[in-house]
Amino acid sequence: MSNVIFRSIDTPMRKDLTWEETWTGEDAGLIYCWEKGIEMSFESPNEAKKAFNGELLPLSWRGGVRRKLKDKEENGVTIENIKRGTFNYLATWQGLRGEDLNIDLIKKLFLVCSKYKQKVVFKPKKFKLIQKEMFN
Numbered sequence: 001m002s003n004v005i006f007r008s009i010d011t012p013m014r015k016d017l018t019w020e021e022t023w024t025g026e027d028a029g030l031i032y033c034w035e036k037g038i039e040m041s042f043e044s045p046n047e048a049k050k051a052f053n054g055e056l057l058p059l060s061w062r063g064g065v066r067r068k069l070k071d072k073e074e075n076g077v078t079i080e081n082i083k084r085g086t087f088n089y090l091a092t093w094q095g096l097r098g099e100d101l102n103i104d105l106i107k108k109l110f111l112v113c114s115k116y117k118q119k120v121v122f123k124p125k126k127f128k129l130i131q132k133e134m135f136n
Contacts, residue, residue, distance in 0.1 A: 057096075
C-alpha cells in the first residue's frame with residue numbers, strides 16, 4: 001500500500017459502490033469522502049468558497065472549527081490548544097475546495113482556520129488504527 005492517497009480532480013466520480021468497496025479498500029473511504037466534498041461544492045457554492053479561502057467548516061467528520069479554543073496555562077507558560085481532525089475530514093475538505101485528493105498517511109499535517117485562527121492537527125495514528133481493525 002502506498003503512503004499517499006492521491007486522486008486527480010479530473011478523475012470521474014465513482015458510481016454504485018458497495019459498502020465494502022467504499023470503506024474497506026486501501027483508502028479506507030478517503031476517496032468516497034473526497035467525492036462527497038466535490039458533490040457538496042456544487043450543492044453549496046458559498047460553503048465551497050469559504051473552504052477555498054481556508055475556513056475549516058464544520059463537516060460530517062471531526063476537524064471543523066466553530067470557535068477558537070482557549071489556550072491553557074501551566075506554570076506560567078501558555079500552551080496552545082490544538083484541535084484534532086481526521087483524514088476523512090481532510091479528504092472531504094479537499095473535495096469541497098475543488099482540489100486533488102492528496103493525503104500522506106504517515107505525516108502529521110497542521111492547518112489553521114482562516115476564520116477563527118484555530119490550529120487543527122491531522123495525525124496518522126487514528127487512520128492506522130482504523131486500517132489495522134479493518135484488515136486484521
